[in-house]
Amino acid sequence: MEEYLILAVDDQDFNLIFLKKTLAEYQFLSARNGRQALELLRKYSPDLILLDIVMPEMDGYEVLRQLKYDERTRNIPVIFLTSLDSIEDEEKGFNLGAVDYITKPFKPTIIQARVKNTLRFIHQQKLLERMSHLDGLTEIPNRRFFEEKLAAEFGFAATNKRPLSLIMIDVDFFKKFNDQHGHSKGDEALVKVAQIIRSCLNEPHEFLARYGGEEFVVILPDTDAAAGSEIAEKIRYHVSISQLFNNPAGSHAALTVSVGGYSMIPANYEYCHSILEKADACLYQAKKHGRNCVKWDYS
Ligand SMILES: [Mg+2]
Numbered sequence: 174m175e176e177y178l179i180l181a182v183d184d185q186d187f188n189l190i191f192l193k194k195t196l197a198e199y200q201f202l203s204a205r206n207g208r209q210a211l212e213l214l215r216k217y218s219p220d221l222i223l224l225d226i227v228m229p230e231m232d233g234y235e236v237l238r239q240l241k242y243d244e245r246t247r248n249i250p251v252i253f254l255t256s257l258d259s260i261e262d263e264e265k266g267f268n269l270g271a272v273d274y275i276t277k278p279f280k281p282t283i284i285q286a287r288v289k290n291t292l293r294f295i296h297q298q299k300l301l302e303r304m305s306h307l308d309g310l311t312e313i314p315n316r317r318f319f320e321e322k323l324a325a326e327f328g329f330a331a332t333n334k335r336p337l338s339l340i341m342i343d344v345d346f347f348k349k350f351n352d353q354h355g356h357s358k359g360d361e362a363l364v365k366v367a368q369i370i371r372s373c374l375n376e377p378h379e380f381l382a383r384y385g386g387e388e389f390v391v392i393l394p395d396t397d398a399a400a401g402s403e404i405a406e407k408i409r410y411h412v413s414i415s416q417l418f419n420n421p422a423g424s425h426a427a428l429t430v431s432v433g434g435y436s437m438i439p440a441n442y443e444y445c446h447s448i449l450e451k452a453d454a455c456l457y458q459a460k461k462h463g464r465n466c467v468k469w470d471y472s
Contacts, residue, residue: 176200177292178217182210182236183225183254192223192254195281196288207231211239214246221291224271226255226262237269244377250291254279308383310360311367319382319390326380326394327445330438337394338401338436339448341456342370342408344387345429345464362428363387369415373408390449398436398471405432405467413465429465431456436471 178200181192189203202217204210206228222240226233233253240246250272255262258276266274272294273287308315314322323339330337344350344366351359363383370381370389380392391408393401412430433456435448451470458468 177221178202178219179221179223179288180204180210180213180217180219181223181254182207182228182233183223184228185225188225188254191279191281192284195279195284199288207233207236207239210236214240214249218245219249220295221288222249222251223254223288224251226253226257226266234265234269237266237271241270250295252287252291254284311364311383313367313371313389314380314382316382316384319380319384319392322380322382322392323449324445326392327439327443327448330394331441331443334438335395336397336436336438337392337448338396338398338434339452340391340393340401340405340408340432340434341384341449341452342366342389342391342430342432343456343460345431345460347387347428350428365415366412366428366430369411370408373404373411379404390452396436398434398469401434401436402467402469405434405469408432409465409467431459431464432467433457433459434467434469436469 176199179196180202181189182204183189183192184205186205189205193201193203202213202219204213208231210222224233224236233255237251240249240251251270252273252275253266253271254275256277263274263276272291275284275287306314306318326337329335344363347359350362367381367383367389370391374381374391378394382390384390391404393404396404409430409432413427416427433452433454435451435455437448437451439445439448455468455470459466462468
């Protein structure tokens with residue numbers, strides 16, 4: 174069982190003390206009002222939030238609205254704990270996106286059971302998400318996740334007339350590397366390349382996925398050719414100086430990558446794979462040009 178962190182928000186100290194005692198098996202954070210809760214959420218990402226509704230200044234409904242508005246807190250499940258027991262209030266809570274609604278009088282065993290159910294549900298959901306969206310080796314998003322993301326970002330850029338850049342990265346001479354060092358060293362190398370690329374990006378805004386084999390792909394929303402090619406060059410450079418994969422036989426040939434990128438302001442009628450095909454053509458140029466280099470184009 175993993176360790177769960179619960180954030181309780183209530184303006185009454187005795188409620189917070191009661192909840193802390195009731196949920197002693199979990200890690201526990203508390204806030205006395207909405208503002209304090211939002212402040213804490215900049216530093217912590219709890220697995221569950223228990224939220225009072227009647228509080229001065231900002232009520233629980235407003236806190237939940239703000240949580241749903243922020244990408245980082247949107248998916249944290251919220252249970253309302255309140256004295257408001259009308260159907261209207263309960264409906265309002267669920268409509269705003271709460272996962273559960275518990276009314277007074279609070280019974281410790283009921284709260285424990287409902288918290289446990291919610292956490293179990295969230296845990297299973299996360300597992301499923303991980304299995305279907307992440308690449309098993311590198312633990313970065315897989316191709317399926319990338320396809321969804323590309324369609325969404327392409328559509329957004331077309332609608333809002335914003336630039337979009339896409340980078341394709343291919344590990345140079347990877348088959349040779351595998352033949353020389355074996356597949357497990359090859360796998361290790363891919364994990365490390367993924368880590369290096371990640372370290373050059375501003376996630377989650379900039380999105381890295383494993384496209385397949387030794388190929389990676391990066392989506393750069395709201396990024397033009399100048400900024401995009403700079404990131405591509407940074408990736409190429411950091412892999413080339415990593416020295417992580419020096420040939421033990423003494424050739425000291427570090428692993429390198431070839432990079433192709435493309436920037437465009439998409440039009441609504443265009444197919445989202447058009448940017449992928451153009452970036453791939455640039456990658457081909459980079460390979461032809463001697464590898465360990467970046468080729469970029471834009472329209
Ligand atoms: Mg209250």
